[in-house]
Amino acid sequence: MRRVPAVDAQRTALASLQATATSLNKKYAPRAPARTPDREWRSNIGRKLDLSSALLSLSVLVDSGLDHYRGSFQNRWMYLPLGVSAAALAASLLGILDARGKSRVARDGLYGLAALTGAAGLGFHGYNIMKRPGGLSWLNLFYAAPVGAPAALLLAGILGRGAERVRDDEASTILGYPAGEVLGIIASAGLAGTVAEAGLLHFRGAFQNPGMFLPVAVPPAAAGLLTTTLFRPGNILRRAAKLGLRLTALLGFAGVGFHAYGVSRNMGGWRNWSQNILNGPPLPAPPSFTGLALAGLAALALVERNGKASSHD
Incomplete structure (x- = not known):
């Protein structure tokens, strides 16, 4: 029995359409980022740095909370490092759980905020020491506002941003170094x-x-x-x-x-x-x-x- 020419033409057109669709899917379909060994290794280093930042943020959160509670939160700015250190801790924990190996703008921003808050806190605590009778003295260093807590928050932010740079930069450089x-x-x-x-x-x-x-x-x-x-x-x-x-x-x-x-x-x-x-x-x-x-x-x-x-x- 001879094939009907119209049926053959339909089959040929359908096969051509299927081949075109397959080619377009391969070309334009979203692709997951390749998990190369180098990217995975850099992701693990970034997560270790996030863990470092998390420990520092947790230390600041609890330590500042106790010290500022003991100071009865006399200055409203005393609430700021608690909120910022909690946000930095949350960003660090998300970074530890994130195994995709790419930096995230939100985490980077929170780490930057933590670093700025820590730097400002150093200024506040330094002012607190210097305004006391005797200025820079052993007694004031012993009992005035400690400089260690804001310095730790500054370090938490810097190390967190370092984690994002290591994840994102294949050359593993920071500021060109x-x-x-x-x-x-x-x-x-x-x-x-x-x-x-x-x-x-x-x-x-x-x-x-x-x-x-x-x-x-x-x-x-x-x-x-x-x-x-x-x-x-x-x-x-x-x-x-x-x-x-x-x-x-x-x-x-x-x-x-x-x-x-x-x-x-x-x-x-x-x-x-x-x-x-x-x-x-x-x-x-x-x-x-x-x-x-x-x-x-x-x-x-x-x-x-x-x-x-x-x-x-």
């Missing part, structure tokens, strides 16, 4: 400042417990090794820096236990928690060491990666 070196210097400077505050408060406490010497011994060594590794690379120095940073991270968690024990030694112990938590020692302070140590480890990972990449070129 290698991201590992920039973040390493920031982590070292942050550790130095945190050590200075811990040393000041532990000096006020007369170092009654031998464990009070640990925060002024281990983190400075880790910060020094990290800085040295950035400018004089070597396997032995890098391993020593990693060990020092890991010990510093553990010290941050252990410090919470030490401070909880210190609270229990106040009159009434934990039964009188509502007063003794305000009197200290501050429970939220030690995790700052952990956050900065994690940032230092992430920076070392970036330095190692860039070193291997340059050696292959």
Whole structure:
């Protein structure tokens, strides 16, 4: 039986239309971003930096909340760091959960707001110290508004923005400089400042417990090794820096236990928690060491990666 010419023409036209539709779908269909090993690795480094920022933001949120509550929120601006640190903490947690490996404008904006608020807080706290009788004196440094909390919020914002830059920039640069070196210097400077505050408060406490010497011994060594590794690379120095940073991270968690024990030694112990938590020692302070140590480890990972990449070129 011979085919009807009209039927053959219809079949040919239908096949042509199907081929055209398939070609258009392949050309214009949305494609998921490729999960290359390099992008996935940079995403993991970004999430580690987000974790660092989260620990610092949490420390600021709780510490500032307690201190400003003790100050009865006499200045309305005292509410601002609580809201900003909570927003930065939320952004950090979202960054930790985000495994897609791309930066987000909203997170970046919140981190920038945290950095600006921390910088402004440093100015406010510095003014609070200088306006007291005696100005810049040991007594005012001991009991006036602490500079550590706004500095920690500033660092949380900077490290969070660093996480977004690492995710978004295949060359892993910040302001044109290698991201590992920039973040390493920031982590070292942050550790130095945190050590200075811990040393000041532990000096006020007369170092009654031998464990009070640990925060002024281990983190400075880790910060020094990290800085040295950035400018004089070597396997032995890098391993020593990693060990020092890991010990510093553990010290941050252990410090919470030490401070909880210190609270229990106040009159009434934990039964009188509502007063003794305000009197200290501050429970939220030690995790700052952990956050900065994690940032230092992430920076070392970036330095190692860039070193291997340059050696292959």
